[in-house]
Amino acid sequence: MSLKMAYNDNDGAPQRQRVEGNWVCSNPDCKAAITSLPFQPDPSRLNQLLCGDCHRARVSSFKRPPFRRAA
Ligand SMILES: [Zn+2]
Numbered sequence: 001m002s003l004k005m006a007y008n009d010n011d012g013a014p015q016r017q018r019v020e021g022n023w024v025c026s027n028p029d030c031k032a033a034i035t036s037l038p039f040q041p042d043p044s045r046l047n048q049l050l051c052g053d054c055h056r057a058r059v060s061s062f063k064r065p066p067f068r069r070a071a
Pocket residue numbers: 025026027030031032050051052053054055
């Protein structure tokens with residue numbers, strides 16, 4: 001049933017388009033090469049790019065403010 005396989009290939013989920021390029025992580029302690037990003041980087045923010053590891057570390061360093069539910 002190769003026909004069915006073709007249909008199942010993309011399960012209706014949006015494909016994440018990665019943008020390929022040649023950037024450097026802006027973390028001075030890292031400076032890892034970034035060769036692809038899950039988004040189109042803003043040219044004015046190329047010096048603020050973070051690699052995946054640094055981005056994750058920075059996001060997790062943000063303390064999530066308590067979500068206040070409007071009563
Ligand atoms: Zn980094």
